[in-house]
Amino acid sequence: MLIIPAENTVNWKRPPWVTLGLMLACLLVFILYQGRDPARLEQAVTRYLQDDLLTLEAPVYEDYLERRIRFGQETGRVHELQRFQTLREQDERGWQAVTLLLDRDFYQYLLANRDLLWAPAERDRWQEQRVALDEAYVQKLSAQALGLVPAHLTLHTLISYQFLHGGWGHLLGNLLFLFLLGFTVEKALGAARFLVAYLLCGILSGLVFAAFSPGSLTPLVGASGAISGLMGMYVAIYGLRKIRFFYFLGVYFNYFRAPALALLPVWLGKEIYDYWFAGATGVAYMAHAGGLLAGAGLVGLFGRSWLQVREVFFEGPEPEQAQDARFTAGYAQAMASLGRMEFDLARRQFEALRAHYPDRPILLRHLYQLAKLRPDLPAYRELAREWMAESLKRQQPEQMIAIWQEFLGQGEAHHPLAPEDHNRVLFASLRLEQFKVAEKAFERLRSAGDPVLVREACRLLVQEFEKRQMEPKARHYRQQLQALDAG
Structure with a gap:
């Protein structure tokens, strides 16, 4: 019977980088380093028989x-x-x-x-x-x-054995459990503390294994001791809170809820029972038991100090419906302030909303419109640039060009745009075959004074006009390019 905790889901906006890195390290060690073992063993067998x-x-x-x-x-x-x-x-x-x-x-x-x-x-x-x-x-x-050889314990093998595996089945099974448990514990502890705790669980697991196999020369390999430590940390982090567990029995599987720590003695009892009664299976049961105790013990001893769970872990993500309701209420307040022409208050309200909901472009549009009321202030240029970049990201080049043209009429005299802003408009207008806009963007780019961008833009205009057999225009920009090269 298999029982594993399944309380969390992965937030791919904040990936569990350490967990993924540990998985990649195990995979690379198995392929690039352990991949040479079959050839060595074959040579040994051949010579042994000869x-x-x-x-x-x-x-x-x-x-x-x-x-x-x-x-x-x-x-x-x-x-x-x-x-x-x-x-x-x-x-x-x-x-x-x-x-x-x-x-x-x-x-x-x-x-x-x-x-x-x-x-x-x-x-x-x-x-x-x-x-x-x-x-x-x-x-x-x-x-x-x-590998970890109990008769010859060293610090480096207490760490290195955690990244070795006995075969593809052993490796893939461990990687699966490392991911299922690791992303939650990493989220709870933070990346650096998670990595230290993971390796420490593997070390303690190896020491327990060695204590029950004194003098043995049979090496221990595999991440299962450290992963058992993750299981111990997982349930210790939740304590007596009821969480969801997945279980698999034969062909039947389902979920149940129980206090997290209640499963720790069940897991421990199973490993100890198998150690005494399962026979020679090749499974390091006491390493698993040691890992479980190490993980739970570390959180129990240091859960109020260096292994303290981050506050945001138990808060969890705000439900989507609650987010929508909160956004709607805040947006209504900001729009009401606009209706009363309380522009400073409306700007502050839209800025507060945008800090919580950065992916809602309507807030950027409102802030841009409010900034237009004072084109002499630097905020207008910054918001115009942001709105242009957002339009380009959303594949709306016409909107980007419209914002650029509007800014030229109102804000360029106070705080000019950067050369790369004009350059992006030039590229977009050429793709849209708006050649007058492209030429205007080129003139603005020349006045901005970036010689590298100006030369590249001039070459591009020559190519585009030649491609469309607009020889007078092509000749005009060839002459300008020659003048730029000569200068």
């Missing part, structure tokens, strides 16, 4: 597993023994070699007991060939180089 090491090790491996099961109480390894015996019966030499090469605890057992296992000649041959093979290929596999 050196006939399988003949020496396979019988020892069966005996090794039987001893671990009988005397070490490792009953979960019965399936490993049965699978290996099946491989031997079917003479699957390649898969036998892979099993023996990747079992690091078995390799350590061979090193420690080689004098007892083989006669001197066989022992010397094994030591010479197997140790060289291990150093050349096996130790360079990604899991061996950067």
Whole structure:
């Protein structure tokens, strides 16, 4: 049974950049770094079989597993023994070699007991060939180089193991859960604190795994410990608030609501139960349990200090209907002020509305019209430029040209437009085949004094008039271009 929290939706206007970055990092590490593992392993298997090491090790491996099961109480390894015996019966030499090469605890057992296992000649041959093979290929596999090995803990592997994965299924499953949980926790904590908390959960998860596997040489890889930490943080952030959970049972799925923290003992109990009773599945149950405790514990200990949830998180987005109602009321007040000719008050009201609703162009239009009442003030030029840019963005070049012409008549004498404003009008008017407007924009551009833009505009006019076989006009601008080049 799968249960995951599903209280939030992604706000793509403010994407969860750290979550997406972590996903991309895991993907790139898997493709670009771990992608070399199959070739290394194939080389190791080829050399292993050529050196006939399988003949020496396979019988020892069966005996090794039987001893671990009988005397070490490792009953979960019965399936490993049965699978290996099946491989031997079917003479699957390649898969036998892979099993023996990747079992690091078995390799350590061979090193420690080689004098007892083989006669001197066989022992010397094994030591010479197997140790060289291990150093050349096996130790360079990604899991061996950067995975978390409990017997050899280092700070860098406590971080690096979080970005390695055991296969495409392992990777894609973790990326899915990282996204589903990460965007909410990142929204709650903020990008920087989220990243630190995520990596710290992975470190603590790895330490818990190592504590329950002391001395093991089997490497741990995967982001699932850190992702379990996200689950712990998720429910600790919501505390006793009732939130929505998605569950999947066989082919049936649905949602239910429950206090967030109520699911923490359920998840923990499942991981601990599976650790003791699920057998040898290859799943790091205690790493998951450690991550859950780490995430919940970090929020519990530091939720009022450096991991404090941002205030805007619980407020959530304002419902669309409420936004519309608020906008309508504010807009009506501003229009009423206009009707009473209280222009300063109306301007302040429209500015306040625009601060909350920047995507409503009608507010910019009203502010522009109000600014026209005082064309001698700089605000008229700035709003004219904004209105021109908005018109161009909305693919309304005719409106942009009309605003430009209106400004030339009223505000250009007080606060001239920038050269790029005239240049945009020139381009737009040529596309609309309004050549008189284009020539007027060129003259304004010349008076603005940007030689680079003037030359480019002059060349463009020459090309356009030549294209339309308007030779007198083309000749006129060729002469101007020559004068500009000469000057």
